[in-house]
Amino acid sequence: MFTWSGTLRIPERSSQHPRTAEVGLSNETFRLHLHAGPDGVWIEQLAWNENGRFTANLLYTKPQPLARSCTGLLVEGAGWLMSRATDRTRIIPEGAGRLRVEDILLGPEDAPLAREQWLIELDGSQMRWKIDRTYLEDCSVTADRFPALVFRTEGAKGETRSAPGARFGEIAGFLDTEMLLDGTRAFLLDAKTRCHEVISPNRSQEIVFAPSSMALESRLTEGWFSYAKTPADGTSPYVAVGAETVDRRGGAVLRRLGSTQVQDWTLKLVSHKGIAPLDLSLPDRFLDEQSHSMAAVMNGWMGWMFGNNPASVPCLHEMAFFPMVQGIFAKHDKSLAALRKQLTFFAATGVEPDGYVLPRWWVEGYYRVQWGNLLDQIPHFILAMYHHALQTGDRDWLRSVMPVLDRVARYQVALDRDQDGVIEIPKTSGLPNGQHDCSNWYDIIKFGHKDAITNVYCVMALDAMAEMKAWLGDAEGAARFSTLHRKAVAGYNKIFWDDERGFYMDWIDVREKMPESGRRYFYTDQNLLAIVHGIADEAKARRILANLDRRYDELCRQFKIPREAIWATPCNMIPITQLGDMVEFGELGNQKVYPNYENGNAFFHTTGFEIAARAVAGQAEQAYDTFERVMRCGYARTRLWAAGLKWDTGFLSSEPLDNALLILWGFLRGCIGVWPHLDGPRETGTPSRRLEGARYTFCHLGRDVTIEIRDGRRQWLS
Numbered sequence: 141m142f143t144w145s146g147t148l149r150i151p152e153r154s155s156q157h158p159r160t161a162e163v164g165l166s167n168e169t170f171r172l173h174l175h176a177g178p179d180g181v182w183i184e185q186l187a188w189n190e191n192g193r194f195t196a197n198l199l200y201t202k203p204q205p206l207a208r209s210c211t212g213l214l215v216e217g218a219g220w221l222m223s224r225a226t227d228r229t230r231i232i233p234e235g236a237g238r239l240r241v242e243d244i245l246l247g248p249e250d251a252p253l254a255r256e257q258w259l260i261e262l263d264g265s266q267m268r269w270k271i272d273r274t275y276l277e278d279c280s281v282t283a284d285r286f287p288a289l290v291f292r293t294e295g296a297k298g299e300t301r302s303a304p305g306a307r308f309g310e311i312a313g314f315l316d317t318e319m320l321l322d323g324t325r326a327f328l329l330d331a332k333t334r335c336h337e338v339i340s341p342n343r344s345q346e347i348v349f350a351p352s353s354m355a356l357e358s359r360l361t362e363g364w365f366s367y368a369k370t371p372a373d374g375t376s377p378y379v380a381v382g383a384e385t386v387d388r389r390g391g392a393v394l395r396r397l398g399s400t401q402v403q404d405w406t407l408k409l410v411s412h413k414g415i416a417p418l419d420l421s422l423p424d425r426f427l428d429e430q431s432h433s434m435a436a437v438m439n440g441w442m443g444w445m446f447g448n449n450p451a452s453v454p455c456l457h458e459m460a461f462f463p464m465v466q467g468i469f470a471k472h473d474k475s476l477a478a479l480r481k482q483l484t485f486f487a488a489t490g491v492e493p494d495g496y497v498l499p500r501w502w503v504e505g506y507y508r509v510q511w512g513n514l515l516d517q518i519p520h521f522i523l524a525m526y527h528h529a530l531q532t533g534d535r536d537w538l539r540s541v542m543p544v545l546d547r548v549a550r551y552q553v554a555l556d557r558d559q560d561g562v563i564e565i566p567k568t569s570g571l572p573n574g575q576h577d578c579s580n581w582y583d584i585i586k587f588g589h590k591d592a593i594t595n596v597y598c599v600m601a602l603d604a605m606a607e608m609k610a611w612l613g614d615a616e617g618a619a620r621f622s623t624l625h626r627k628a629v630a631g632y633n634k635i636f637w638d639d640e641r642g643f644y645m646d647w648i649d650v651r652e653k654m655p656e657s658g659r660r661y662f663y664t665d666q667n668l669l670a671i672v673h674g675i676a677d678e679a680k681a682r683r684i685l686a687n688l689d690r691r692y693d694e695l696c697r698q699f700k701i702p703r704e705a706i707w708a709t710p711c712n713m714i715p716i717t718q719l720g721d722m723v724e725f726g727e728l729g730n731q732k733v734y735p736n737y738e739n740g741n742a743f744f745h746t747t748g749f750e751i752a753a754r755a756v757a758g759q760a761e762q763a764y765d766t767f768e769r770v771m772r773c774g775y776a777r778t779r780l781w782a783a784g785l786k787w788d789t790g791f792l793s794s795e796p797l798d799n800a801l802l803i804l805w806g807f808l809r810g811c812i813g814v815w816p817h818l819d820g821p822r823e824t825g826t827p828s829r830r831l832e833g834a835r836y837t838f839c840h841l842g843r844d845v846t847i848e849i850r851d852g853r854r855q856w857l858s
Contacts, residue, residue, distance in 0.1 A: 159227070167237045167262040169409055174239070174260065176225040179203070181244050181258075182210035186289065188409055190352055198310050200292040200378035206335050206368070207378055209290045211256060211271060213246050214283040216392055220330065221246045222285075223256060237262035253279045254395075266408045273401040280392045283329055283337075286363055286403050288382030291349075293375050293451040293796075310349040311439060311796060312379050313450030314367060315415060316340045317477050319443025320389065324489045325505035327388040329368060336503035337368035338443055339384050347381055348412055350439035350449065350796070355412040361404040364388075367442060369451055371502040373509065375795040376451045414438055416472035419837035419844070420808070424830065430771040431804060438465065440798040444478035444485075445501075448797045453502045454482070456490060457516045457581055458799065460523035460597075461745065465801045467531050467816070468808050471839040476532055483528055484537075486521070487544040495551025497521045511723060512578035513567040516594045518552045519601035521545075526604035529611070530816045533841030539612060549605050552598055553624060561631020562595050570649035570659075572720030579647075582663075582711070582738045584728055586721045590648040592636045592666040599628040600673050611818040629675050636666070642683035643667050644676075646712075659721060662691065662713040668749035672756050672810075681757040688713065688750075699788050707774040708742035708785045709750045710735060735788055742785040745799040748806030755810030756824050764828035767807040808836060813854065814847055816840045823854060 160177030162184065171194055173185040185197040186209070200207050205222045212222040223244045232240040238261045247253035259270040269287060292309045319340045322328075326336035343360040358365070363385035369376040383403060386393050414436035422428035440446045446462045447454035454462075466479055490498045490506055498506040499514040508514075525545055529538045555563035568579040570588030578584070579591045587593060602625040609617035636644045638660060644667050646659040667684045670676040676684060691713035696703055715734035719725040722739065726732035734740040747770060754763035774785065783794035809815055812834070813825045821840065827849050837846040837858075846857040 159225070161231065163231055163233065163239060165237055165239060165260060165262055167264070169265045170262050170267055172260070172262075172267075174231075174241070176229060176231060176241065178224055178226070180205075180208060180210060181223045181225050181229070181241060182208040183260075183289065184209075188354070190354060195310070195352075198291055200290045202377075204333060206285075206330050206333060206380070207290050209288060209380075210285065211244075211246070211273075211287040212285040213254060213279070213281055214329065215247075215253060216280040216282055218247070218253075218279075221253060247276075251277070253277050265410070266406055269403075269405045269407075271401075271403040271405075273403075275395045275397055275399050278397050279395050281386055281395050282392045283327070283386050283388065284384060285366075285380075286383045286385050286401065287405065288366065288368070288380040289407075290378050290380045292378050293449075294377065310352055310354070311375075311449050311451050312347050312349055312367075312381055313439040313441045314345050314347050314365075314381075314443060315441040315474060315478055316342055316345065316365070316443045317474065317481055318342055319367075319445070322388065323505075326368075326503040333370055334504065335368055335370050335380075337366045337380075337384060337388070338445075338503075339364040339366050339388055340443060341365075346412075347407075348415065348439050348441075351437050353412045353414065353433075353436040355410050357408040357410055359406045362401060363403070367450075369503060371504045372452070373500075373502075374452060375449065379451050412436065415441065416466065416469035416475045418468070418804075419470040419846075421833075421835040422831070423833040424768075427768060427771050430775050431807075434771075434775060434801070434804060435469070438798055438801055440465075441478065444481040446479060446482055447501075448795065448799065452795060452797075453500055455500055455517075455581075456486065456497055457499050457514050457520055459483075459486070459517060459520040460527060461799055461802060463524055463527035463531060464805055465798060467527055468801070468805050468838060470837045471842070471844050476528075476839075479528060480532065480534070480537060483524055484541065487525075487541045491521070491544055491548060493547075495547040495549075497548060509583070511576045511583045512588070513565065514578070514580060515555070515563075515565050515591075516580040516597055518548060518555075519594070519597035521548050522552075522601040523597065523604055526601075526608055526818075529608065530818060530841070531839050533843075535612060538608060542608070542612065545605065545608070549601070549621070552601065556631075560635060561627040561629075562590050562635045563598055564589055565591055565594060570647045570657075571651070572649075572718040574720045574723060574725040576723050578723065581665075584723045584731055585663075585716075585738050586723065587647045589650040590635060590652075592632075592644055592646055593663065595628075595632060595636070596666040596669045596673075596675065599625065599632055599675055600669070602628050603673070607818050632670070632675055633680075637680065642680075642687050644670060644684075660714065661716055661721075662687070663711060664688070664709055664713065664746050665711070665749060668709075668746065668753040671753035672749060678757070681753070685754060685757055685759065685762075701788065704769060704773045705790065706742065706787045707769045708744055708787065709746040710740050710742045710787065711738055711746060711784075712740055715740060735786060737784075737793065741793060742787050743783060743799070744785075744797070745802040748802030748804070751803065751806035752810035755806075755813060758825055760811065760813075760826055760828040761830075763807075763811050764830055767803070767811065770803055808838070812836055812847060812849075821845070826852065827854065 171187045175184040187195045210223045228243040230242045241258040244256040245252040257272045261268040326338045329335045345358045347356040363383040366384035368380040418435035442450045497517045499517045565579040568577045568588030579588045606621035646663045649657045671681045782792035783797045831849045835848045848855045
């Protein structure tokens with residue numbers, strides 16, 4: 141790295157990197173490096189001080205123009221023109237925390253379209269980036285960067301932030317109900333990389349990072365706030381935050397020769413306590429601190445679009461998880477308004493005329509996945525609307541989306557073609573043929589035809605429809621869905637319950653030749669949800685949980701690990717024996733090895749279901765034990781920000797997901813033992829003796845309610 145004093149031109153460096161240079165700026169809060177050369181001028185590295193220790197570089201560094209932290213113009217007929225240096229460019233350091241860069245060009249050196257001057261300044265916890273742009277020719281601009289910081293979303297193994305071994309980078313998100321889309325998609329920035337942006341007229345933003353829970357208070361003096369990323373069926377490698385000065389809804393803007401633009405972007409680093417308040421006090425101080433730390437990791441917002449994380453996709457086949465997670469918090473009007481906007485958007489744009497709900501949304505709009513005809517988004521759509529109504533108490537909103545709910549419910553009910561109370565999923569055979577025709581959340585496991593996971597959600601959705609109809613005064617509709625719910629419960633127990641094994645089967649293939657057509661790998665989602673939602677009676681619940689505990693013991697002996705090593709609930713407790721019950725016969729991701737991904741991996745949403753199921757089944761102490769095991773053995777701020785646990789090695793796998801917050805949902809709903817309903821809260825079980833003195837507040841029907849545990853009983857304080 142070069143060190144300068146005074147005014148210097150960019151020096152010759154080597155034949156490989158002619159006339160390129162880097163200069164560093166730092167103070168007690170920030171460290172950054174500026175790169176300048178013919179290949180571009182951009183901020184190459186940025187780190188900040190967190191708890192006395194500087195982070196690793198937070199920026200994406202691969203040499204793609206829109207993946208650089210810099211300025212740029214998208215000009216009609218010319219493509220993207222990014223900031224770059226020439227022989228005339230001067231870097232003028234003005235102390236350790238301030239520098240100027242003069243004569244930056246955008247466009248060809250012999251015919252540049254604009255010239256810029258930058259001032260970058262570090263002042264305590266504030267970073268300032270001031271840009272003066274002058275147009276040297278008339279040009280028609282369809283989009284720009286003025287400027288942007290591009291944050292990577294995945295860190296290298298072993299990087300240190302708050303804890304060693306952190307896997308993921310700091311994922312930036314923002315909550316803003318005024319975020320704008322281009323119809324049902326984001327605005328296209330680059331056709332080659334498929335990078336898109338959303339914009340907001342709010343120049344003051346709070347950019348929140350997970351997992352650190354740090355935030356940048358952002359203020360722009362010109363343009364629109366911009367958030368950009370590429371589409372990815374998972375997590376985009378980077379997200380870009382910054383300024384867009386073209387109103388993307390109105391087409392190109394003519395910039396005249398001699399016209400100027402000035403941007404003064406300030407970013408102030410602050411600590412953050414989370415998007416919404418977790419109003420909880422536990423008698424165990426350690427668990428209390430861990431719970432609040434975990435809740436603060438919630439950062440699923442891209443404007444008003446809530447998903448797995450801001451760099452990922454909103455999975456409509458997880459849609460109910462979004463308001464379920466929101467429901468553990470005290471009232472937070474901005475989050476509720478954003479969630480309402482998203483759910484209304486899905487109702488208006490994501491449901492086809494026949495009632496089929498599209499399974500995924502990303503910046504290019506809705507899409508179907510390649511691994512099969514997913515249908516769990518059908519009941520998830522109904523349940524998402526139900527859970528949001530539980531929190532807001534907004535009857536008018538629910539009435540507005542009820543016609544779409546009716547359409548989706550009709551689609552679901554019609555899937556029960558043989559009228560046995562269980563739906564059959566088209567285009568998914570469930571046969572052990574290794575084909576890509578999966579039917580639900582599990583993308584490499586051949587759930588299909590009569591799918592127990594999708595069906596358990598369908599049973600729950602019918603109950604939710606009956607409750608919503610009653611709440612809106614539709615007695616006839618409530619009675620109709622109550623009848624359908626009873627039929628579905630009976631059908632579920634008749635079709636899927638394996639009385640010999642003592643748990644629910646996973647799926648029944650299209651041959652329906654029993655017993656060989658049934659799969660019995662003891663997938664836990666449907667078994668635990670059946671307990672939580674009263675589909676399994678007390679006897680079945682006892683047998684399921686006894687078999688679960690037996691398998692935990694057997695796996696610990698087999699793999700020679702302590703019980704604490706399996707601190708999250710495996711997706712299936714019995715290894716898959718027919719390789720054709722996985723796509724590509726288990727070759728994809730070496731799924732033949734157990735535990736691995738969806739063949740034995742532990743996903744954190746299921747851990748929340750286990751906590752709740754044990755509490756509902758009268759195992760208050762075991763439910764508390766399950767939660768405590770997660771918090772003491774598994775949770776650290778940078779460790780639980782992932783999809784699941786490979787418990788034989790302790791490795792965290794797959795992308796970062798907000799689904800882990802369902803662990804808190806299961807604990808707070810199950811162990812406190814209060815379940816909100818539209819006709820009022822219902823209590824289940826007896827709280828654990830270790831909750832004595834606990835106090836918890838959550839939003840129900842638009843207002844906060846508070847519960848305290850005294851003398852082993854629930855006391856309602858509001």
